[in-house]
Amino acid sequence: MSLIYTVKQQNCAIIERFGKYHRIAKSGLHFKIPIVDRISTKLSLKIKQLNVSVETKTKDNVFVNLVVAVQYRVLPDKVYEACYMLQDPEQQINAFVFDLVRAQVPLLDLDDVFSKKDDIAIAVKNELEGQMAEFGYGIIKALVTDVNPDANVKAAMNEINTAQRLRIAATEKGETEKIMKVKQAEAEADAAILQGKGIAGQRQVIIEGLGDSVEEFVKQIPGTDPARVMDMVMMIQYIDTLKEIGGNSKSNVVFVPHSPGNVNDLSTQFRETIFSAQKLTN
Secondary structure (H helix, E strand, C coil), X not given: CCCEEEECCCEEEEEEECCEEEEEECCEEEECCCCCEEEEEXXXXXXXXXXXEEEEECCXXXXXXXXXXXXXXXXXXXXXXXXXXXXXXXXXHHHHHHHHHHHHHHHCCHHHHHHCHHHHHHHHHHHHHHHHHCCCEEEEXXXXXXXXXXXXXXHHHHHHHHHHHHHHHHHHHHHHHHHXXXXXXXXXXXXXXXXXXXXXXXXXXXXXXXXXXXXXXXXXXXXXXXXXXXXXXXXXXXXXXXXXXXXXXXXXXXXXXXXXXXXXXXXXXHHHHHHHHHHHHC
């Protein structure tokens, strides 16, 4: 029976006179005639959100539950329609969302539902905008916030994903081991080449040293046969080698030919090898 009333910000009030629509009161201070005028209802102009859960089946016969969040509001210039044309706007939005989702999802496989959920949301928004505008409601946004398959399907998908990741990991591990073996083989080949060059250089130095010794010996004692001198040098080297082998604490039994004929053969072989190396060097 009050004469004065207020309407809060982002709200509006429907004023009826003798039970018939009279006017819309916006936010602020207002007056009404007691008994004659009454506030029929108050509507909020703020954005609201309605979460709609829809269960449906995909093209590959998988049952899935989708949660669609619809953000909507009363249109300021259509407050009359929002008040008098719909008894329950949320129930109407629910019905539209159910119909749209169950028309879209059965056309898609489960994997496509996940990848194309934005397309589903856009289709829901576009369809709702046209349907709800005539009732005084505007659709701000529609979002597919959750795609939840059946528990058994979800477990199977996780197993498939795990198997794929394990296969990729095994492939990567195999490639890594392959690269390591190739690099190891290349390193061993390089080491063998370097070792060969080192041995060749060492032998060259030995040959040069023996040649200098024989040449110096011949100069000191003229008329001496270089071949005899070489035999003597080889024998000294042979004896020094046996001495080093015998003096090594880690040496076991070593069998070497030690008769005069065998020693002479060894000397001849050494000499021929040195002369052949000198010819190749020259």
